[in-house]
Amino acid sequence: MSSTSASDGLYPYHPSHVLPAVFSALIGISFLWHIYQNFRYKFWSVTFWMSWGGAVFTIGWITRCISSYNTSNVDLYIVQTVFIYAGPPIYSASAYNILGRLLYYLPMHAPLHPGRVTIAFVYMGAAVEALTAAGASTMASNTTDLAAYQNGGTLISAALVLQAVVEGLVVSVICMVHFRTKRVAHSTPPNVQRLCITLYGTSFLVILRCICRAVESFTIYSSILSCAEGNCSPILTHEWYLYSFEAAPMVLFTYWLNIMHPGICLPRQNKRYLDLDCKTERLGPGWVDRRSKWQTFVDPFDLSGMLSGQPNHESFWLLPEKWPVADGSFAQGTASNVSGLTNKSVNNGQTMPSSELV
Template identity: 75%
Template sequence: MSSNSDSETYSLYPYHPSHVLPIVFAVLIGISLVMHIYQNFRYKFWTVTFWMSWGGTVFTVGWIARCISSYQTSNVNLYIVQTVFIYAGPPIYSASAYNILGRLLHYLPMHAPLHPNRVTIFFVYLGAAVESLTASGAARMATNTDSLSRYKSGGTLVSTALLLQAVIEAMVVSVIALVHYRASRAAHRPPPNVRKLCITLYGTSFLIIFRCICRAVESFTLYASIESCKQGDCSPILTHEWYLYSFEAAPMVLFTYWLNIMHPGRLLPRQKTRYLDLDCKTERLGPGWIDKRSLWQTVIDPFDMSGMISSKPNHESFWLWPEKWPAVVDGSFAQGTASNIQNSRSKPNERSESGHKMLPSQSNP
């Protein structure tokens, strides 16, 4: 917050905010948003990557609001909007990665360390907690610039949210690494689509972790120098705007474009029941993940620790009986011959090992 003299306009920013950079990033994020929407329609992949579109909308609105706010630096409402929306965008983006991981586990059920559906629920619920803390803290900071105690309390919420999100992303990376390790140790090496998706999820998760660490450093620096900052002697981290663009905007732009280039709709089937056989080539229509426990038990114990302790897993290993499940004949994502695009060219129906007619993948899940 600054006000150099009575003749100058009071500013909520400790620097002169750029008029150009916010609109540049708004355009970059907006272009990526349009690309995500187009690809979701093209691949019919809304159920998995809807959060990319929602996060892109929130993040774009935040940068547009910041651009307007840079011309009206004393407008509290604009300052609140840009602060809350810019902070809120990344946690929403992360929800898409959780959905993609869940769909990958459906595709590789033999390597899944926990119920694929519970992966999404578990991480999305944690992500919702992060989003709530972030929005609440950012709003409190933006609305209490003159109240040191309330400003600090808002910063505490934001810092907690940043650290929690970093921990969640580390857990996501751990699950990805475990699946990748199991697939690499199997009799057949993981196919290109699995390797590309794992690398994509590693990269996007590390971008989120990098963003959280840098934002946390900014937050803790604010605590350390808040008294001197009130007197106009702030740390360079707080008085130079490029930190925001380097450690908040840039990583998220890379995140969203990375998922555009490696859109999961190109690499995974839409159907949850379509899985990769143990030969890492054939894809079959199975029964989906079957867990013998009740819903609340799978939510409380998503990793099936009780089954691991008793050496009696509570899920059915349906992939061990491939002859029971028909192979799809419209190509294979593992071999790069299948597509989620409607009316894509399909191969003629054939016969499965058991003599039953092989089923083509359905156009609509």
């Protein structure tokens, strides 16, 4: 990696051959680890996006490694730019799914329907992904057209700002759930505590990445003409910015979610919830909305119910005697998503078979 401003082909510096290979290996290992853990915990419905994001991000860095030896190849440059930019928003979609599953697990503390919270964040993430892909492809394919290149940078800037806003909303929901759980039980269950800390940390890494990438993008926007004259900002002519503020945070993100995999902390079933004693887990009916389909379509987040102080969902957790005790407890460390490791628990003298929990 060069520290000079000398350019090489499509790059405003001499790209490193070693670092893309190193990060390709690191991200690829994490990607394979995610696949293994998804099979182990059968958690594909929640953390599928980690595997998809890992595939996209790994392809981006492998292509960058190849591109570093073919610095004038436009197609390779476009692919590595688009895929490296596209990976992080896909990773974030997995965090949104994890948050949704946490809300299903703690329905009494969910501010809105858990499924709709997830869908809202995923749709916002999709908007980020669309803007990112459009901006990255425009920039990469118009390195000699300053106006088009600047337009691509504008799209990237908008995507980064939007993603930072979404992550801020995610953190606010996590804080709300974390606070409410601690207020009720006076201490947060270990599995919830662990998951909240993980989501705080991964969101911080994404926000850090967004801020640094936004600074880079706005630098491109403000100094595009001077850069064309050979006076580029150091942010654009030093490759280490990319590895320090794009690659490194996302590598930490993926390994953090591997080490603290949500399949260790949460059940696969979205009808399984934590009782108000923060120890017992029960098999409830899931989130039940009393409104008609047209009402839920018009007001998907039940804003009318929240404003009136009378939400339209069933507070099934207030009648724990109606719902059977689940097999083991993730809150107490006696349950597992791994086949054969789930402990049996007794409810009114009857054992809940593991097959009923799947």
